Every structure is written in structure tokens, then in C-alpha cells.
Amino acid sequence: MITLSSDFGSPYPAAMKGVVLQQSDARLVDVAHDFPRQDVRATAFWLREVLPHFPPAVHLVVVDPGVGTDRAAVVVRAGDHALVGPDNGVLLPAARALAAGADSGGDDGDAADLDAADVEIFQIAVDDPQSSTFHGRDVFAPAAATVHEAGVDHFHEDDGFAPADSFEDLQFPTATVSDLGASGEALVVDGFGNVVTNVPGDAVAGRFGEQVRINGEPAPVRRTYAHVDPGDRLVTVGSHGNVELAVNRGRGDEAFRVDPGSRVELEY
Helix, strand or coil: CEEEEECCCCCHHHHHHHHHHHHCCCCEEEEECCCCCCCHHHHHHHHHHHHHHCCCCEEEEECCCCCCCCCCEEEEEECCEEEEEECCCCCHHHHHHHHHCCCCCCCHHHHCCHHHCCEEEEEECCCCCCCCCCHHHHHHHHHHHHHHHHCCCCCCHHHCEEECCCCCCCCCCCCEEECCEEEEEEEEECCCCCEEEEEEHHHCCCCCCCEEEECCEEEEECCCHHHCCCCCEEEEECCCCEEEEEECCECHHHHHCCCCCCEEEEEC
16 A cells, blocks of 8 residues: 655646556555645645554655755655655654554653664665656655655665665654643644644643633633534543643634644633
């Protein structure tokens, strides 16, 4: 299996699939091609949440604002999986979670030490690709097909991969939790408008039915969206294990007036 993830929309992913299918018999599975454009951190977060639910696979990821520059191209072996993409940090949070062998939940997988994890990083030899603006087709798709055919434990320098001397890492910020509340930030906003923060769910898990303050304004802590009336705000724990700011049948980002990167101050 090769999964494909990008911010390309359509039709660019089809070209990557065509290249892969010329070189392998892999089963192709789309994760998403509507990740926020050029947003490496948001893509890294969602891949960390999604990819550990797959069986062993090669994961082709292209969110690449540095395409055509001197940024490297890499393959990351993570346990029984391999990830192929640009060396901008987008692969590393998912690699940690995959190497752990299960969905890490929250920030635990991201905080893992790469040196202690079952993770290896290889640089892809890039030799005058056809295009300087579409490395998804010309660099990463062929590399993903090569890794698939060789197997994640068997690709080596003869295949154009050499151990990376250095690489770009990406780690998510850690929230501060105290007896008075928590201080963190909004990591991503999903398609429903739910704001996923970096505050661990344990910060509110024992307070369902109570009120807290978010950036100075009161909001109820509830287990599900439907525990408040349509249009009302709530604080809950999302499937990712983090505190989430939401609105029943509405948009939490608008109601709480926060965007990715905004500070989130939670007071009991």
C-alpha cells in the first residue's frame, strides 16, 4: 500500500499516481489532498493522528512550500512504515507515532526522542528533476514506488538513498497545566470549525458539567457537542485527546475568536 497526502487539490495528485503505477503494483489510498495550502504544521498534526491507523505502508506526503529550493528530499523509516516527502519537518511527528506502533494521542508521540525511537532518516538523491515546481511527481512519487518495491527494511544507497547527516525536525508546543487551569495555543481548526488545542484532555476530563473560562469568557465543559443547544459554545475533549473548542452545529473558531497559533488561556 502507498498512501498519498498533499495540499494539491486536483488534478495534480493524479500525476503522482500515474508515476507510481508505472513503477509498482501498489494499492493506492488517498489520505487527503485538501490540507491547508503550504501549512506544514497543520499537515504534520493530521498525519500524526491518521497514519497510525494504517497497516504497514509507504506514505507519500507533499506539502512543500520550499519546492525547487535547496531543501532536501527524504525517506523516513518508522517501524514497519516509510514516509517519503520534503525535509521540512512534515514527516517527523507521524514517524514518531508510527514507530511507537500505535496512535500516540496528544503530544506523547511528538515528544519522543528520535534517537531512542525506531526511526531512520535517509536523503533522496535528486538529479535534475523534470520540473522545479512539481517534485511530488518528479522526485517523491518515484521514490515512494522504489521504497514500496524494495521494502521498508531494504532500500539503500544503490537505490539513491543515503543516511541523512541532518534533517529538519518539527515538534508541537507544549501547554502548561496548573491547579488554576492551562495555558496553551490552538494547533489546528478542522473542517467543522472545531479548534484543536495543545492542552491535554486531562485538564478538563474531570470537569464535565462544569464551567471554565476560555480567554476570560465562560464556556461549559461537556462530553459531546449535543450536550449543549445548537449554536452554543462548549469545551470538550476531541478524538485526538486534546481540549477542543467547539459549537454545536456551528464553528468554534468563530465563536471563540481563535485561529491556529492563537493563545488559549483556560481558567477553572
